[in-house]
Amino acid sequence: MRALTVGLGRRVHAGISEFGYASLLFFEGLYWLLAGPFRRQPVRLSAIAAEMVNIGVSAIPIVCVLAFANGVMMALQGIYTLKDFGAEAQVIPGLGYSITREFGALIVGIVVAGRSGSAIAARIGAMQMSQEIDALRVMGIHPVRYLVSPLLLGMMVMVPVLTVLADAAALSGGGLLCVMQLHMSFGAFWDAVLAVLVPWDFLQGLLKSLVFAVLITLVGVTNGFMAEGGADGLGRITTRSVVLCIAAIIVADMIFTFFLSR
Amino acid sequence: MTRVQDSDEAVVEVEGLVAAYGDRRILHGVDFRVARGEIRVIMGGSGSGKSTLLRHLLGLERPRAGTVRLFGKDIHRLPSGALQALRRRIGVSFQGGALFNSMTVLENVMFPLREHTRLDERTMRIMARMKMEVVNLAGFDDLLPAQLSGGMIKRAALARALVMDPQLLFFDEPSAGLDPVVSAELDELILRLRDTLGITIVVVTHELDSAFKIADTITVLDRGRILMTGPREAVRTADDARIQALLNRRPEALQVDPQEYLERLTRMN
């Protein structure tokens, strides 16, 4: 019993200090983005561009495919359910709201968590273990400025961009089903969707995606910097990073939705 | 022992340094100083705390007590901007090289220039290649660290440490794991660097041959305490039993109290 409480206490303590460390990295990352040029340690545009390609551009195909498929599924389920009430046409606003407010960002979040959450942790973890981070520090190069800031900015730009794409792809998928099942034209579907949506619907999704971007970055870099041990340590933190990223995204999404839909 | 140097000439000054990981104390109050242009070897058995000492000298760990001054400045009290400026005058070659694995050798060597100077690409390339010539790595520009041998990694790390023309160089285990010829080459290189450029060099090693060949002065570290600091001849002829045990590789003399030994073996955590 005592061992149990002590163990629990230790875990809570570790969790809190990890959270604190992640927040510190967040503010330091922002700090270098803003103050770097004045301290003669600017965050390199080339580094930011490289991260944006890594995180964003190469994720476009998979994001589009998954979002499209998700749109098709939601339309199918919606039409099937609403048919009983003879209200199939109501599937269109349903699709519009849930995709823009919710699923576009969520799909992107999960894809980016799987691709980049693990990759970030693995890359920084490997650098930590081979003393590359120490090498940066003794050269007078702040590791947060060099490694975290470009990632943070790249993520905060690319995840919302991907979310716009995912919204478009998912709505197209849903639209395709409506065209086939409800015997309407594609143009008419888009008119109907855009008639019910207001900018705030898109904005909700984009705000969420911005939060997801920060969460994925922080979970990845925190796990990377805390890496120790050999190859199995690296395996452990990459797995942990992906699981924590996805958990953080879903919990954040729930909290967000709770407050935004009141 | 012998104090070789004046205080105003000291490049490295350590006073009362206490280091610990968690509850485990590794260094129990270490004092020493290294004068400008000196080659100091820090020697000691495996696990005696050499790398730990080095990490504290580099400001990678915070000491529990005591001070570390480099070029007269307390590195653990310095504001971060000043510390980063100070670090540009210091080169470090880590035990495992710590080359950036995603960059080629040339990019690794150019990296400090790229980050700290506004030179154009061609100039940086020339400067990096000059340092690679110095360490006999000419022509290996495009290899990745994974494609290098152990000796080449050490030399590439040295080239990177030298590229900003540091006034102080730290070198962890230059010859560990290398064949005698390559390690002798590195020793020559260290001596040449001091003689031609006047760099102050602190080398951590447990290789005796190499230590006595390059050192002006030697600090002997043993279980987190300094046994002695002095010119290499004084260390070679010191009559301290543990120093002689270390020098003559006599393990039995290192074994201490039989009672304590028995207790260690039979302890139940």
Ligand SMILES: Nc1ncnc2c1ncn2[C@@H]1O[C@H](COP(=O)(O)OP(=O)(O)OP(=O)(O)O)[C@@H](O)[C@H]1O
């Ligand atoms: N990160 C760490 N956390 C906890 N203990 C550590 C850590 N690094 C080193 N130690 C401990 O500190 C002691 C001194 O280690 P250190 O690496 O300084 O020895 P060393 O003299 O460099 O040995 P070697 O010649 O084998 O490199 C060892 O007992 C080691 O277990």
Ligand SMILES: [Mg+2]
């Ligand atoms: Mg060591």
